[in-house]
Amino acid sequence: MNFTDFNFKPSIQAALADLKFIQPTPVQEKLIPLVLSGRDIVGESKTGSGKTHTFLLPIFQQLDETSQQVQAVITAPSRELATQIYKACQQLASFSEQEIRLANYVGGTDKQRQIERLKTHQPHLVVGTPGRIYDLVQSGDLDIHKAKTFVVDEADMTLDMGFLDTVDRIAARLAKDVQILVFSATIPQKLQPFLKKYLTNPMMEKIKTQTVIADTIDNWLVSTKGRDKNGQILEMIQGMQPYLAMIFVNTKTRAEELHQYLVANGLKVAKIHGNVPPRERKRIMNQVKNLDYQYIVATDLAARGIDIEGVSHVINDEIPQDLSFFVHRVGRTGRNGLSGTAITLYKPSDDSDIRELEKLGISFVPKVLKHGELQDTYDRDRRLNREKSQQKLDTEMIGLVKKKKKKIKPGYKKKIQWAVNEKRRKEKRAELRAKGRAERKAKKQSF
Structure with a gap:
């Protein structure tokens, strides 16, 4: 399968060509059609599987550049992850003939400047950390109640870092019919209450990678x-x-x-x-x-x-x-x-x-x-x-060893060693006798 089979907008096709993306990854091939259909999705897939473009490409495909509303909200548990997703958005947006307004709201940036910009226009697509996004929503500066898509990226890490409650509060401000996409490397049990609360009949997809670690x-x-x-x-x-x-x-x-x-x-x-x-x-x-x-x-x-x-x-x-x-x-x-x-x-x-x-x-x-x-x-x-490869004592010898160990008398080690050697000598003599019989039998048959 190639990316052209998805029938994306020409601007998205141009962006994919610029990235030299030809064939979708397994997670992209499986989930992009489901995201485009509007289903709520829980996608479990390992790092490096292409999760980011799995949700970004359908979002950009369905984006209305003429609207003044926020159409998609994406949360990530760290500033670095949010900024990385934001840069992927910038690359896709750069090929659009019409302006696509993007915003990256993370801690450590100038909140007042962000509020001033929100007074003039709302972004089409919001990416950020849960804390900063919720601050702007709670203050009334960021209006997300008409967003069509809500993405929780790296959900297990969001849970581990203690941000799930904030994500919960963001989700509560969204429309009831919002499409929710949850992507995570693992789906821990503590994430289940959130999924049951907000997702409607979600499609649960676990994408297995062919190799745990790349063969390179x-x-x-x-x-x-x-x-x-x-x-x-x-x-x-x-x-x-x-x-x-x-x-x-x-x-x-x-x-x-x-x-x-x-x-x-x-x-x-x-x-x-x-x-x-x-x-x-x-x-x-x-x-x-x-x-x-x-x-x-x-x-x-x-x-x-x-x-x-x-x-x-x-x-x-x-x-x-x-x-x-x-x-x-x-x-x-x-x-x-x-x-x-x-x-x-x-x-x-x-x-x-x-x-x-x-x-x-x-x-x-x-x-x-x-x-x-x-x-x-x-x-x-x-x-x-090496221990496994050593010759194993048969049950008779094991019994003898155990029996001798119980008595713990002086010289018992020598007695055990003598018994072992004696048994090996008997086995050797038996092998030689068997070999002699086989040779004599072979001579008789030759006559």
Whole structure:
């Protein structure tokens, strides 16, 4: 299937051609017709599946440029995600012959200036974070009651960050017949009350990706046992010399610690986490895009949806506390068909988490850091596999071992070893006798 099969407006076709979009992704092929039909939808799909254009293309297709009303409202849980969606809207709008008014309402921007603009005209399409959008709605400056479409993007992240109540209040200001589209990487149970409250007979679609991690990504596993992790990361990245590397950590405190360590060792490193002020984050993101930094230390805030071009390496300082974020982190590299490398540092206590990831279809290649280079090494399960491959004692010998262990008399180990050796000698003699009989039988048959 090609995008031309959807019969979009010429301006949308031109925008798709500019993006070099020819064939829709599985989520786009499945859901775009349903969105165009007006159905409420809950789309569960992994990061990098093309969710953004799944809802943007139908919105732009049905947009009335002559109207003075807000026609679509899109919420995203972070400023960066909202801005990314807004830029995708700008690209689509740039090919329209008529003006399409867009607005990006996020925290950390000039609210008073936004209010002044709203006094002259309402935007056709609103993108933003729940808090700022609701502030403008509650004050009466932003009028959304006639919007035809409401999109909640990254719903599970919206829930995790505590914004679902605000999204609920926005939804309450919309018309009863508004089309609601909820997109999320997962659909947690705590999201169900919201879905039941606002969505009418929604189409629930779970789009399975063919591979959990893109096959363009080398996924490596490196043990930190007995090593200083900071020094290990420094040695690793100095040896790799990446084009752009993202180093994911689990906490803001760890982000600060690792950032200071790497900067102190002369590296150009940016940091992105929840305590970095919005304007500072925006400045950092612009500097990253200008390649002012070669390394980014980030919490999972940057793992979901933020598309930073040219990420050649992803390093997991440790396995994420929420295992679903592993795919989001690794998905920052190997995009658009380019190759990438993902490296996960682990300690022995992480083994159960690694096994859970492997159950999802994620495979790891074990590596070891030697002389500044990551080299192939033994699988972490080699001892277990070796034990499985060893010759198993038969039930008679196991019984003998258990019996001897119970008595715990002096010299019992020697007795057990003697019994084992004696049994093996008997088995060997039996094999030789059988072989001799077979040879004699063969000679008789030859005569």
